[in-house]
Amino acid sequence: MSKVYEISILGRAVWDLHSLNNEGTVGNVTEPRTVVLADGTKTDGISGEMLKHIHVAKMWELEKNKKNLCEACQVLEPTRIDRVFQKMKKDERKEYTFEKAASKAISECAICDLHGFLVQTPTGARPSTIEFGWALGIPKIYRDIHVHARHALGEKAREKGAGKEAVETTQMLYHRPTRSGMYAIVSLFQPWRIGLNNVNFEYNIEPKERKRRYELALKAYQAMFLRMDGAMTTTRLPHLEDFEGVIVVSNNNFPAPVVSPLNNGYKEKLKGIQSQIDTFEILEFNSISDFVNRINEISGRDIYSIGDSK
Numbered sequence: 001m002s003k004v005y006e007i008s009i010l011g012r013a014v015w016d017l018h019s020l021n022n023e024g025t026v027g028n029v030t031e032p033r034t035v036v037l038a039d040g041t042k043t044d045g046i047s048g049e050m051l052k053h054i055h056v057a058k059m060w061e062l063e064k065n066k067k068n069l070c071e072a073c074q075v076l077e078p079t080r081i082d083r084v085f086q087k088m089k090k091d092e093r094k095e096y097t098f099e100k101a102a103s104k105a106i107s108e109c110a111i112c113d114l115h116g117f118l119v120q121t122p123t124g125a126r127p128s129t130i131e132f133g134w135a136l137g138i139p140k141i142y143r144d145i146h147v148h149a150r151h152a153l154g155e156k157a158r159e160k161g162a163g164k165e166a167v168e169t170t171q172m173l174y175h176r177p178t179r180s181g182m183y184a185i186v187s188l189f190q191p192w193r194i195g196l197n198n199v200n201f202e203y204n205i206e207p208k209e210r211k212r213r214y215e216l217a218l219k220a221y222q223a224m225f226l227r228m229d230g231a232m233t234t235t236r237l238p239h240l241e242d243f244e245g246v247i248v249v250s251n252n253n254f255p256a257p258v259v260s261p262l263n264n265g266y267k268e269k270l271k272g273i274q275s276q277i278d279t280f281e282i283l284e285f286n287s288i289s290d291f292v293n294r295i296n297e298i299s300g301r302d303i304y305s306i307g308d309s310k
């Protein structure tokens with residue numbers, strides 16, 4: 001069996017009545033995220049930052065032994081390994097070049113390794129091995145604003161010692177958005193870079209640990225699409241109706257292509273590319289359970305290392 005170089009997940013998810021990502025709240029009105037597509041169409045979006053954050057949280061949750069994470073990632077601190085270096089005494093920190101710092105982070109932490117980090121001193125960055133684009137509403141997305149009222153017994157009524165029968169109540173109105181529709185999803189995962197130091201291009205962890213992190217990341221993909229977390233899930237937990245698409249698996253050192261599922265013919269386009277460049281497989285999934293099966297299937301495969309030949 002050939003080894004997995006890169007994976008792209010390209011799909012369409014149908015979520016009803018969610019409010020996963022919002023622009024912000026002005027007064028008591030929460031505005032949904034609006035993005036503009038190439039043809040000028042305005043649509044709804046869930047940012048890549050939000051999706052990546054959810055993947056990190058799922059990885060953390062699925063990591064049984066939190067000691068496999070650095071001190072910062074054990075408590076889901078967003079600055080990751082940088083916090084560890086910031087806390088070091090100056091003299092101790094002097095010992096580190098960024099190459100050494102990256103090696104420390106990669107060996108100590110599955111999240112720092114896979115999701116990347118920035119270090120202030122010694123200055124440097126590790127790019128993430130997992131990338132997400134915006135989840136984009138495929139026109140048309142249905143939007144609605146629901147008014148949510150909170151009632152409290154009014155001051156005057158309370159002063160008078162009135163009971164429940166008192167009509168004088170105060171009322172706070174909140175305007176909260178919900179959306180329903182089909183969303184295009186693009187994500188890229190680069191297993192060949194797991195454990196690979198991006199300064200000296202050496203693997204800093206054993207093949208067994210690289211494989212373990214690969215499986216953990218794939219499991220986190222399953223967990224996030226089975227139950228999408230995000231904003232306002234307390235009262236607007238999304239209704240997942242459907243998830244279908246393709247998992248593109250590159251088996252050779254050729255980048256896995258990413259074609260947007262915004263385009264109705266994205267599967268055919270990928271098949272067209274495949275007929276010209278025979279370096280990847282296209283695994284279709286027609287339901288959420290299909291997706292779970294497909295991920296399980298590739299989870300059992302070995303992963304590519306620099307220096308491997310086909």
Ligand SMILES: [Zn+2]
Nearest residue numbers: 070073109112
């Ligand atoms: Zn970490």
